[in-house]
C-alpha cells in the first residue's frame with residue numbers, strides 16, 4: 001500500500017435520513033482518509049451505517065453534512081448528472097448477491113457498463129476479455145448466471161466492476177453468500193487488485209477471516225469509526 005496518496009478524504013461527513021418526523025443519523029461527523037492501493041475492511045453491527053458509508057464513498061448517495069473529496073476533487077455537492085459520470089469513471093461496485101442480469105451471458109454482463117461509453121467494438125472486446133481474465137472467469141463467458149456457481153457469479157460481478165478500470169472498488173459483503181473456498185478465491189483476487197494493480201478496495205464484511213485479508217480494518221459503531229492497529233498480511 002502506498003500511504004503517500006490519499007484517494008478519498010472524508011471530512012466530518014454525516015448522513016441523516018428523514019422518515020416523517022423521525023430522523024435517523026447513521027453517520028455523524030466522520031473523518032477518514034483512504035489511501036490509493038489500500039485494501040480497507042469495514043466491520044460493525046447490523047444497522048451501524050456500513051452500507052450508508054459505502055454508498056457515499058461510491059457517489060451513489062450524497063452526505064447531509066461535511067466534505068467528501070475524491071482524488072483531489074470535492075464531490076460533496078455534485079449534481080445527480082455529475083455523480084453518474086463520476087461513478088462510471090471511478091467506481092466498481094460489488095454486491096453480496098452479485099446482481100447479474102439473468103438474461104445476459106457472463107460476457108454480456110461484464111460488457112454492460114461499457115455500452116454507455118463511446119468506444120469501438122474492438123476496444124470493448126479487448127477490455128471485457130481482460131477483465132474476465134483478471135477475475136479468472138474467461139472459461140464461462142457464454143454461460144448465463146443460472147448456469148454458474150455462486151463463486152463464479154461473484155467473479156463475473158468482479159469482472160464487471162473492473163471493466164471500466166476504476167481506481168476504487170467497493171464491495172458490500174462480497175463473500176457473505178459463499179462457501180469458504182470460493183470466499184478465499186474472491187478475497188485473494190481483491191487483494192491482488194490492490195497489491196498488483198494499485199486499486200483501492202473498501203469491503204464491508206461481518207467475517208473476521210475476510211477482514212484479515214485487508215491492510216486495515218475499521219469498526220463502525222453507532223456512527224463512529226474505531227480503528228484497529230495496522231496489520232500486515
Ligand SMILES: Nc1ncnc2c1ncn2[C@@H]1O[C@H](COP(=O)(O)OP(=O)(O)OP(=O)(O)O)[C@@H](O)[C@H]1O
Nearest residue numbers: 017018019024026045046047048049050051052053
Ligand atoms: N434510505 C434510507 N432511509 C431511511 N433510513 C435508512 C435508509 N438507508 C438506511 N437507513 C437506516 O440507516 C441505518 C444504517 O443502515 P445501513 O444500511 O448503512 O446499515 P449496515 O451497517 O449496512 O447494516 P447491515 O450490516 O445490516 O447491512 C439503519 O438504521 C437503517 O435503517
Ligand SMILES: [Mg+2]
Nearest residue numbers: 050051052172
Ligand atoms: Mg449493509
